[in-house]
Amino acid sequence: MKSLRELLDALRGAASTFDEMQREKAVELLQWEHDELRHVFALLVLGNAVGLPAPPVELGLGLLPDMEDDLRLLVQRLDTAHSPLSRLVSSLRVD
Amino acid sequence: MPRLLFMTGKGGVGKSTLSALFALGLAQRGEEVLLASLDPAHNQRDIFQQSFGDDALAVAPGLRVLEADIRAWSERYLRDIERQVTESYRYLTALNLDRYFRVLRHSPGLDEYAMALAFRHIQREFGEVSTIVVDMPPTALAMRFLAAPSVSLLWVDELIGVRKAIHERKEMITRVRLGNAEIESDHVLRRLEMERNRYLATEALFRDAGTTVAVLFNPDALSWEEARRIDEELEGLAFPRRLHVMNKCRDGVDEAGVPDSLRPYHRVVAADAPLLGVDALRGFLESHDVLPAGV
Numbered sequence: 001m002k003s004l005r006e007l008l009d010a011l012r013g014a015a016s017t018f019d020e021m022q023r024e025k026a027v028e029l030l031q032w033e034h035d036e037l038r039h040v041f042a043l044l045v046l047g048n049a050v051g052l053p054a055p056p057v058e059l060g061l062g063l064l065p066d067m068e069d070d071l072r073l074l075v076q077r078l079d080t081a082h083s084p085l086s087r088l089v090s091s092l093r094v095d
Numbered sequence: 096m097p098r099l100l101f102m103t104g105k106g107g108v109g110k111s112t113l114s115a116l117f118a119l120g121l122a123q124r125g126e127e128v129l130l131a132s133l134d135p136a137h138n139q140r141d142i143f144q145q146s147f148g149d150d151a152l153a154v155a156p157g158l159r160v161l162e163a164d165i166r167a168w169s170e171r172y173l174r175d176i177e178r179q180v181t182e183s184y185r186y187l188t189a190l191n192l193d194r195y196f197r198v199l200r201h202s203p204g205l206d207e208y209a210m211a212l213a214f215r216h217i218q219r220e221f222g223e224v225s226t227i228v229v230d231m232p233p234t235a236l237a238m239r240f241l242a243a244p245s246v247s248l249l250w251v252d253e254l255i256g257v258r259k260a261i262h263e264r265k266e267m268i269t270r271v272r273l274g275n276a277e278i279e280s281d282h283v284l285r286r287l288e289m290e291r292n293r294y295l296a297t298e299a300l301f302r303d304a305g306t307t308v309a310v311l312f313n314p315d316a317l318s319w320e321e322a323r324r325i326d327e328e329l330e331g332l333a334f335p336r337r338l339h340v341m342n343k344c345r346d347g348v349d350e351a352g353v354p355d356s357l358r359p360y361h362r363v364v365a366a367d368a369p370l371l372g373v374d375a376l377r378g379f380l381e382s383h384d385v386l387p388a389g390v
Contacts, residue, residue, distance in 0.1 A: 027268045034264040041257045041283075055250040056243065057204035058172075058211075059290060065179040066282040 035073065042067070042074040096305065097129070098226045100390065101241070104311030105321040106233040109342040111138035112370055113311060113363065113385075114230035119376050120386045121226055122157035129221045132162040132230040133210050133240070139230065144372050149213070151221070155373050159224075163213035169205050172212060207239040211297070214240075218300075234325060241308070242332055244298040251291045258284045307336040307390070312357065314341060314348040323354045338387060361387035 045063055048054035102114045111134065118130035129151060132139045139162055140146050143154050149167070151159035199205070214229075221227060231237040262281050269278045300306060308329055312322035322339070329337055339360035341350070353360065363385055370376050379385065 023271050027271045030264050030268050030271075034261060034268065037257060037261045037264065041254065041261060044254060044257065055254070056208070056247045057202050058208040059247060059250055059254075061176050061199075062290060063283055063286060064176065065183040066286060068183055070283070 038070055038073050039077055042070040046071070046074065096303075097221065097224045099229065099300070099303075099306040100226060101229045101231055101237075101306075101308045102311060103231045103234065103237045103241075103308055103325055105318050108311045108313050108318055110134070110311055111136075111142060111230050112366075113309075113340065113342055114228050115139065115142045115376055116363075116370070116380060116385050117309075117390065118158055118160075118226075118228040119155060119373070120380050121228070121390070122155055123377075123380065126157060126225045127223070128158050129217070129224045129227045130158065130160045130230065131214075131217050131221075131227055132160075133165065133213060134162075134230050134232040135165045135206075136232070137162050142371060142376075149216070155377075161217070163210070163217070165206060165209045165213060168212045168216075169200070169209035172209060173199055173205075204239075206236060207243055210236070210240045211243060234321060238325065238328055241301065241329070241334070244294045244301065245332055248291065248294045248298065251287055251294060255284065255287050255291065258287060302333055302335055304336065306334070307338050308334050309338040309340055310357070311340050311342050312360075313343045314345065314350055316352055319353050319357060323356055326356055338390065340387060 043050070043052060045055060045060050045067065048060075054060060100117065102110045102117070104110050111132070114130060114132070118128045122128045130139065131151075132147070137147075139160055143160060145152070145154070147160050147162040149161060149164055151161040153159050210232075217227065231240070258281060262278075262284060266278055269276055310322050310326050310329070312318040319341075326337060326339070339357045340363060341353070341360050342363045343365040344350075344362045345365050364383055366379055368375075370379055
C-alpha cells in the first residue's frame with residue numbers, strides 16, 4: 001500500500017515537472033517578445049539618450065517616476081547589446 | 096465656459112497693446128474679461144503701468160489682468176517631478192540628481208509645457224468670466240504651445256499601443272504559468288491614458304466654436320508673410336476660427352500685397368503715441384474702430 005502511494009506520488013511529481021517544462025517552453029517566445037517590446041517602449045520614451053527622437057518633454061518626465069523597471073531593463077540590455085542576433089536565434093531555437 | 100481669444104503674430108506687431116485694447120473694449124461692452132499674458136516678456140505691466148503676477152488684478156470695471164510667471168511654473172513642475180523621482184528611485188540618491196535637474200531646466204519643450212500648466216490654472220480659476228484674452232509670446236513658442244496637444248496625442252497613442260501589447264503578453268504569460276491569477280495594473284499605461292484624456296480635452300477646447308485665434312500683422316511684407324505662415328499652420332492644426340487683424344495701419348501705405356489667405360482683415364490704425372495706462376487705452380477706443388465684428 002505504502003509503495004503504491006509512493007509510486008503515485010512519484011508519477012504525480014513527474015507529471016507536474018513535465019507540465020511545468022511544457023508551460024515554460026510555451027511562454028519562452030512570448031517572454032522574449034514581451035522583453036523586446038518593453039525595450040522598444042523604453043527606447044521610445046528615453047531614446048534621446050541615444051540620439052532617437054523623444055516624445056514631448058513633459059510626457060517623458062511624467063512617466064519617469066513609474067519607469068524604474070523599464071530603465072533597469074534598458075541598462076541590462078546595454079550589457080547584451082553586442083549579441084542581439086545570438087539572443088534572437090537562441091530564442092527561436094535555430095541551430 | 097469662457098470664450099477664448101489667442102492673440103498671435105510676429106514679435107513687435109503690437110500683440111500686447113491690441114490684447115489690452117480688445118480686452119478693455121469687451122469689458123466696456125459689459126463683458127467680464129480676463130486678460131492673461133503668457134508672454135515671458137511681460138509687456139502688460141508696461142501698458143497698464145502696474146505690476147502683475149499669477150493672481151489677477153482689476154484694472155477697470157469688468158477687466159482683470161494677470162501675467163503668468165512661466166519660469167516659476169517650470170520650476171514648480173521640475174521640483175514636483177524631482178520629488179516623485181527621488182521617492183521612486185531612492186537607491187539613486189547617491190547620484191547627483193540635483194545636477195541632472197539643473198540641466199533639465201534648459202530642456203527644449205519645457206517652456207511650452209510651463210505655458211500649458213499656467214493655461215490650465217487660468218482655465219480652472221477663471222471659469223466664471225465671459226472672455227479670456229490671451230496675450231501670446233512670439234510666433235515660435237506660441238505655435239509650439241498651440242500644436243502641443245496634437246503632437247503629444249500622436250506620441251501618446253503610439254506609446255499606449257506598445258504598452259497594451261506588453262500588457263497582453265504579460266497576461267498570457269501569467270495565465271500559462273499560474274492559471275487565472277490576476278496581474279497588477281500597469282501604472283505607466285494608466286498615466287498615459289490620463290495624459291491622453293488631458294490632451295484630448297485641450298484639443299477639443301482649441302477646436303471649440305468659442306475659441307478664436309487672432310493672427311496680427313502690420314502693413315509690411317515681412318509681417319504679413321509670417322502671418323500667412325502662422326495662418327497656414329493653424330489651418331493644418333484645424334483651428335476653425337481665425338481672425339486676421341492688420342495693426343498700425345497708416346494712410347498711403349500700399350496694402351495690395353497682403354496674401355489672399357489673410358483676407359478679409361480688420362484694420363486698426365497706428366496710434367500717434369504709445370498707449371500707456373487705462374486712460375490712454377480708453378481714449379484710443381473712443382476715437383477708433385478697434386474691435387472687429389464678431390469679437
